[in-house]
Amino acid sequence: MRVLEFGDNKAAGYCGRLFQLFGAEVIRVDLPRGRAAETSDSDEDTQVDPLLADIGRSVDIFLHTGKQRVSIDYQTDEGTALLARLAGESDIVVSDVSPAQLDRLNWSTFPGALRVSITPFGLTGPYRGWQGFGPIILAMGGYTYLMGDADNAPLTLPTHYVEYQAGQFAYTAALSSHAFESECHDIEVSMLETILSLSQFTTVMWTHQNRIRSRHGNRFEGVYPVSLYECRDGFVYINVVPTFWRNLVDMLGRPELLEDERFASNRSREENQGALDEIINAEFAKYTMAECLELGQRKYRFPIGAAMTLDQVLADEHLKARHYWRKIEVPGVGPIKAPGSAFRQVPLTLQPTQKYQGPDHG
Amino acid sequence: MDKPLAGIRILDLTHVWAGPLGTRILGDLGAEVLKLEAATARGPRDIPVVQGGQYPGGDPGTEHWNRQGFFNKLNRNKRGICIDLKAAAGKRLFLALVAESDVVIENFSATAMNRLGLGYEAMREANPQIIYVAMPGFGTSGPYSDFVAFGPSVEPMSGLTALMGYNDKELRNTAMALPDAIAGVTAAAAVVTALAQRKASGEGQYVDLPLHEAAISLLGEKYIETQLTGKPPAVTGNQNRSFAPQGVYPCAGDNQWLAIACPDEATWSNFALFSGIDKAGFANMAARLRHQDQLDDAIAEFTVNRDKHELMVQLQQAGVPAGAVMTTPEFMADPQVTERDYFVELGGDHIETLPYPGSPVRFDGERATEWRRAPRLGEHNDEVLRQLLNLSDDEIQKLKDDGVIANAPPTVEQAGQR
16 A cells, blocks of 8 residues: 655644554655745754754654655646656545645645545635644634633643644544545545544533533543642642542541541532642652552552653653554664554564654655 | 445444544444443433533433433444343353454453453454454553553643643643543544454454553654653743744633744744734744743734634734634634534434534545434344344343343442342
């Protein structure tokens, strides 16, 4: 299977990454440096600052290692013709360029057995020509309103969540169409609709009860104690739904709390969260994150997670035992750990080492 | 209308969010999804669980277990069967259904299926080509595999919490169990991958898909950056470390906000021209990155008395990426969402017809799904057992009499006796 991928909005890149992990031959077409106007990673200013260069290169390594890379200026007629020839030799063509650029390519008649477009708002509708990526789509799709403190600005996600989730949808739709030989030629994925399809209970809270879900910092509306607490060297998150209340009380070493009417029910715990937070904070401050995790998970058996920093996750024994990381050889840097496939066949085995070759090596 | 997964049968044992989301996506792609539940899966009959208030009109009605909004949102296009997998006859039914299915998927704890005697080996004996996808929080092996895992407590273990917040002292969780949403979409990808591989090789497989690793995978480049730079990325609130401006800015009214992001010179020039913000001091990206706070202050001053919707439209028309921070009623009424008929109305005798989120995928311009409402508990017991397992009416009646299959939850007292 050969997959052709182009566009710089990161969704096609993630879709192509999944195809690469699947074992397909993936050809990525980049615009020549200086022509990619849709993202900052190729902006000239970002190339001169080492940190910004590393940020940009990290995305490139993550998304594109293992792909064949060619550089074609498909914004010119000559480049378009070349892209079309490559598409004609491909089973699946994935793009995340704007609808205007798709129009210029005559997308509906573009070569390729199966064309997949991932666009911010879809190929129809009044916002068809609007610009959108992560923070814009998260705002319009209801996520941003829910994240952060009630009395402060809402927060966006510091990740490419929107783009990668849309890429996952595109991969799933395209691979199923290809594998099962459907008659379809055009798959369309909307990034806004991707986010709208991933609301937790935000939409049903409105449609079923006419209530608007609001943001509460780290607290999860409706259940308590579910929040982030500080310990000696960081933070831990606990998710104490009523089933686990007794387990938490055991860890706190305060059996009298079970008889305390302020904490007798989920509702009363929520109403008295300030008092409860004081008790939890005082106890957790005695422990490190690792101790909290060990006690909470192994001894008292309730849902608790440590707010691990990325270097802690990279060194984590659990992930090491599961061979989660795949090794990538980066010229001038050496071997690094990159996230492997999120789903793998049991028994788990070492993931193959790959070499990052950068752009322009097709 | 194209349905790429037509003819694929999925035995769906999932519950809560991640798993049902994954099988909803597969159902949207045309797969036949058999949702297999325990009688207690939707709570006991005599205690309506009111979490987040999700019954239509706030009314649990006489069968609250079938009226839960969260459940109905996630389980459209599935048929519902209710089997007691702890009973010997229930185990036999399950394995008989495995023999007739392509995929089994569940998101119980790592050891649950083996404790039932229904692990992969038992499934493979019933169907050598079966694909089995397990979705425990931390996977089926490794030191954390027995951890108690819910999406919100898995999230900080992925590293996301340490990246997110107003600053590194004020970290924030998404408070919406993001690993579930990630793992759900990933589960659909995993199933399709295994199906495609089986089509080529003829072999089934046992797939491990932890919420934990699914969430880490979506942070991919952050882990690489940590190694290239020698330190984890800084917590920067709504600012972007690669370009400026990016932020969520106040608008006219209480708690009204607009996201604006200018990732390149073109969008910045468009914004500066439209807003009239003095470009001096912000002449190029390096300068804007150095003075992000001042730039954000200037933008907030520009936005604070403007209507977020009007400004969003004006900025987009001026070539600036902007999006109003919307609540549910706002995005449900948004012209882009309504014109594309994104929300789908579903309902039945027991639940009012209400809009639910649709599918973000179109095949040749159309959604592939048929939009059938979520099943009542055990609604398709008879139909499925008759059609797939050729059981007679007498055999089905005996299963009912013996409590092996059900179409209503037990009371608290009955559940306690089990």
